[in-house]
Amino acid sequence: MRTLIKETIDQTGQELTIKGWINSIRSYGKLVFADIRDRSGLLQVVGGKDLGALKLESVVEISGTIRSRDSKYFNDKLLTGKVEMEVKDLKLLSPAAKLPFDIHQPELNVSLPVLLDYRTLSFRHPKVQAIFKVQEVVIDSFRRALKAKDFFEFQSPAMISSVPEGGADVFKVKYFDYEVYLSQSPQLYKSLLVSAFERVFSVNKIFRAEPSVTTRHLTEAISLDAEFGFIDSWLEVKDMAEYTIKFILTEVADKCQAELALFDATIPSVPDHIPFIKLRDAQQIIYERTGRDCRQEKDPSPEDEREICKWAKETYQSDLVFMTHYPTKTRPFYTYPDDADPEYNQGFDLFGRGVEWLTGGRRIHDYATIMEHVKEWGIDPQNIELYLQSLRYGMPPLGGFAFGAERITMQILNLSNVREASLFPRDMERVDSRLSNAKKN
Secondary structure, three states: OEOOHHHHOOOOOOEEEEEEEEEEEEEEOOEEEEEEEEOOEEEEEEEOHHHHOOOOOOEEEEEEEEEEOOHHHOOOOOOOOOEEEEEEEEEEEEOOOOOOOOOOOOOOOOOHHHHHHOHHHHOOOHHHHHHHHHHHHHHHHHHHHHHOOOOEEOOOOOEEOOOOOOOOOOOEEEEOOEEEEEOOOOHHHHHHHHHHHOEEEEEEEEEOOOOOOOOOOOOEEEEEEEEEEOOOOHHHHHHHHHHHHHHHHHHHHHHOHHHHHHOOOOOOOOOOOOOEEEHHHHHHHHHHHHOOOOOOOOOOOHHHHHHHHHHHHHHHOOOEEEEEOOEHHHOOOOEOEOOOOOOEEOEEEEEEOOEEEEEEEEEOOOHHHHHHHHHHOOOOHHHHHHHHHHHHOOOOOEEEEEEEHHHHHHHHHOOOOHHHHOOOOEEOOEEOEEHHHHHHO
């Protein structure tokens, strides 16, 4: 029966069987030391020339006796650093070919394209694994935060029949004899479901055909979406988003200390209340701080996002800041116009460490009003009939938000490129392998 490596520390004198990968080999004539790796950790084993003849990353099954190391050779960096296994039986389960680069150094000193070209190997590096352990906690804590608030989880379709939010950045897909699209957002579905379940959330893949290759954009991304009804104000939506991100960051801080340490990363600083500021006020502050006049722009540029985050850090000691009240005509047709100034809406974005993490806001729930917007935005009602049904037959006042899982992971760990935070990144140049290479073959 297999024993996990982490379980060997209190098994001195016992004969056990471990299975894993050869992480390192050190030969001293007839005596060979190797570190064996499984999902729980590393264990030093001591064997002979048959062990020394194997290649790194080969998969092995080893039976032997657990014994205490000589105190002079304790390794405090390993959980199992005070024990080792004396090899009695060695089985090679799968030999490994010669590695294209060394994956056993503290840092993977290869370019990002090479890292992605050899994704199978890069996943085995502790720092790469740490990225996705953090991301797992981000996604899991998003779920738990909302379930604690009585939200219902659903899965949204990836294929949609039309593109009510604008069709310039969508992928067309042949669907039998028809043409459909990959969804940019589950927004209409989650709003529709509020009319039945009141509070809903989903963890979805979304697809954006944006013709850009930047350090912050992905073609396929993980969207953490939430929507809920019977609100009295957009501030309730902002507060729910704030509760959720604080829950996420607290969980990452609690459960990912080792992973954060690998990147020398710290959890973003968040005060009791995340500051929020209207777009036009933010633009005025940016103008006063930098002399750069962005006061008539419809959205903040990446440079503006970084500057307003600097302002929030200096003014409120907060790494996070909400920006609110964007021009109504620049946002989707369902975004609720502000009662005091309908030219601007009750939508908001959350920025963290210079990058957008979330977008959200209050939605229109009145059928007559939404139909006015449908007409004004030039949308064919037939294309959103299922969504319109939910308003036609009674929809409570509602709002919601969506986080980008990869961006949150990227900013927590201070990664330089969002592709590092995607297991299998898709962009203009890559679908697993680089597309330019695929065309040549």
